[in-house]
Amino acid sequence: xxxxxxxxxxxxxxxxxxxxxxxxxxxxxxxxxxxxxxxxxxxxxxxxxxxxxxxxxxxxxxxxxxxxxxxxxxxxxxxxxxxxxxxxxxxxxxxxxxxxxxxxxxxxxxxxxxxxxxxxxxxxxxxxxxxxxxxxxxxxxxxxxxxxxxxxxxxxxxxxxxxxxxxxxxxxxxxxxxxxxxxxxxxxxxxxxxxxxxxxxxxxxxxxxxxxxxxxxxxxxxxxxxxxxxxxxxxxxxxxxxxxxxxxxxxxxxxxxxxxxxxxxxxxxxxxxxxxxxxxxxxxxxxxxxxxxxxxxxxxxxxxxx
Amino acid sequence: xxxxxxxxxxxxxxxxxxxxxxxxxxxxxxxxxxxxxxxxxxxxxxxxxxxxxxxxxxxxxxxxxxxxxxxxxxxxxxxxxxxxxxxxxxxxxxxxxxxxxxxxxxxxxxxxxxxxxxxxxxxxxxxxxxxxxxxxxxxxxxxxxxxxxxxxxxxxxxxxxxxxxxxxxxxxxxxxxxxxxxxxxxxxxxxxxxxxxxxxxxxxxxxxxxxxxxxxxxxxxxxxxxxxxxxxxxxxxxxxxxxxxxxxxxxxxxxxxxxxxxxxxxxxxxxxxxxxxxxxxxxxxxxxxxxxxxxxxxxxxxxxxxxxxxxxxxxxxxxxxxxxxxxxxxxxxxxxxxxxxxxxxxxxxxxxxxxxxxxx
Numbered sequence: 001x002x003x004x005x006x007x008x009x010x011x012x013x014x015x016x017x018x019x020x021x022x023x024x025x026x027x028x029x030x031x032x033x034x035x036x037x038x039x040x041x042x043x044x045x046x047x048x049x050x051x052x053x054x055x056x057x058x059x060x061x062x063x064x065x066x067x068x069x070x071x072x073x074x075x076x077x078x079x080x081x082x083x084x085x086x087x088x089x090x091x092x093x094x095x096x097x098x099x100x101x102x103x104x105x106x107x108x109x110x111x112x113x114x115x116x117x118x119x120x121x122x123x124x125x126x127x128x129x130x131x132x133x134x135x136x137x138x139x140x141x142x143x144x145x146x147x148x149x150x151x152x153x154x155x156x157x158x159x160x161x162x163x164x165x166x167x168x169x170x171x172x173x174x175x176x177x178x179x180x181x182x183x184x185x186x187x188x189x190x191x192x193x194x195x196x197x198x199x200x201x202x203x204x205x206x207x208x209x210x211x212x213x214x215x216x217x218x219x220x221x222x223x224x225x226x227x228x229x230x231x232x233x234x235x236x237x238x239x240x241x242x243x244x245x246x247x248x249x250x251x252x253x254x255x256x257x258x259x260x261x262x263x264x265x266x267x268x269x270x271x272x273x274x275x276x277x278x279x280x281x282x283x284x285x286x287x288x289x290x291x292x293x294x295x296x297x298x299x300x301x302x303x304x305x306x
Numbered sequence: 307x308x309x310x311x312x313x314x315x316x317x318x319x320x321x322x323x324x325x326x327x328x329x330x331x332x333x334x335x336x337x338x339x340x341x342x343x344x345x346x347x348x349x350x351x352x353x354x355x356x357x358x359x360x361x362x363x364x365x366x367x368x369x370x371x372x373x374x375x376x377x378x379x380x381x382x383x384x385x386x387x388x389x390x391x392x393x394x395x396x397x398x399x400x401x402x403x404x405x406x407x408x409x410x411x412x413x414x415x416x417x418x419x420x421x422x423x424x425x426x427x428x429x430x431x432x433x434x435x436x437x438x439x440x441x442x443x444x445x446x447x448x449x450x451x452x453x454x455x456x457x458x459x460x461x462x463x464x465x466x467x468x469x470x471x472x473x474x475x476x477x478x479x480x481x482x483x484x485x486x487x488x489x490x491x492x493x494x495x496x497x498x499x500x501x502x503x504x505x506x507x508x509x510x511x512x513x514x515x516x517x518x519x520x521x522x523x524x525x526x527x528x529x530x531x532x533x534x535x536x537x538x539x540x541x542x543x544x545x546x547x548x549x550x551x552x553x554x555x556x557x558x559x560x561x562x563x564x565x566x567x568x569x570x571x572x573x574x575x576x577x578x579x580x581x582x583x584x585x586x587x588x589x590x591x592x593x594x595x596x597x598x599x600x601x602x603x604x605x606x607x608x609x610x611x612x613x614x615x616x617x618x619x620x621x622x623x624x625x626x627x628x629x630x631x632x633x634x635x636x637x638x639x640x641x642x643x644x645x646x647x648x649x650x651x652x653x654x655x656x657x658x659x660x661x662x663x664x665x666x
Contacts, residue, residue: 040455080645083649084645084649088648088649088652089652089655090649090652091648093455095648097644098644098648101592101596101640101641101644102641102642102645104637104641105634105635105637105640105641106638106641108633108634109635109638219634223463224463227456228460230456234453234456268475270467270474271467273467274467274468277461277463277464278464280456280460281452281456281460281461284452284453285446285450303310303312303656
């Protein structure tokens, strides 16, 4: 084994890419959970976004059109969950699982004719001469637009939740939906909008995997990233900036694992491939002590009559 | 103006009607999906639901129903206990894999001994494997309050990697010319989970599934523990006051569901599948979640739902070879079933009122 074969510049650049799908999916779910809804369908919405984005990018030749389609696809499929939980008052855990199972099936169906195709590439953002700065250039300033968009999205969510009236309403609905209803806020509408936002974000995360990270289409290619995103929200105690740190930690570990596979560490590939999931469990155990941060109405359905 | 009004009592009639309505709605929506794929909707629905039972080759498909249905019922019975109590084990797929690996591991270790105790030992090891894998989320939840949904699901991915490692390494057939996969247990009589009546599809897994149904029924309706499960699901605080120990309930529910999922894995790998290969698991652990809900978390309902779901698997296979229906379409079809069921469930607890709201 030769650890010096890992190039630190490529390593950091790589883990920023690895963390981006997680950031997209997790920041969407964070908003959803802050309004008191637990959507376990992240994996299903991601994979739906992955195939929508891939298909549209291949057909139009434009990766950005693909990302737009992925966001729309994710939001549309999340409406199923919104309808079940907000209108039909179904159990949120079961509905989320249903969404995941459905999304996996649907994406496999849609993706049949796209196996083995290469999608159009989304070029890196041109920072001009800045990109030539040693180390900082290749590490931070040589990425595609969506990676920066993910960062901007996290900051935007942080600002909205913390400093705006809209954020206050969202949090009020999540902390105590009965009180929010009594104040005249439309709990169901606000939650539906949040669920759609979460779906759009998950769709973007999925498309980032199929269009940039991998980039190709295979069935079930999100491989649990949606579930890790759910764990990440708990890790972040429902706070956007902590979520960013968590996502980079995970991204770093995933990238390290891939790099160790590449340099031929004496650990079998399968055990290295297990590591992100095992790490997620370990992190959940360490952090599960503090659950006071969870929104008060998380996972509870609202009906005006009760 | 249509609005929802809470029923004073949940409607028993609707609790029974919802699954039937869901199946009908799924047939309609599924038919539309198949039509959109350019396949005759009536023919495909008939192929899925009629052909395996009464078609020309039904003598071949009926045993298949038992083979596909048994693991689904076995796993779903275990899951339903936890779901009733609000304990969400969604990693049955992982427990299924671990049960198969533990059981097959014992069988392969004893190869080529031909004695009566090989298969019973494998059954015990299979159950222990599934139980052990489910105890990880159970103990973490009890000790640290960790979310069992996420942990049990993460362990599915870990188990899949472990399966890959085992079928390429430790359990690989030494006489297999380097191909991945273990020895074929169907060619090892002491370890083979053969049909009890040749050609009937009735292997030990089917027997175990029926026993599990009876066990589940007695437990839930006649035993104190079943009462504890039901009270915890409906009113956790009341359960605490009536002396239910939540930690023990978590250990019991997750442990039992893991054990049953492990058994299902062992019966599958030593019978219909025959060998440990990278992808011998086909998602029964996830489909069983649909089965548990479709069966209203009731043992008898689960038995029926398992049969129905097995029908969609086999009918889907027939439709895919006869009509060119993509395999993924059946997966969507099964997902739809759960959606419709959850949606129709609303009317168990609420009713629609048409007309203006009167001023109170």
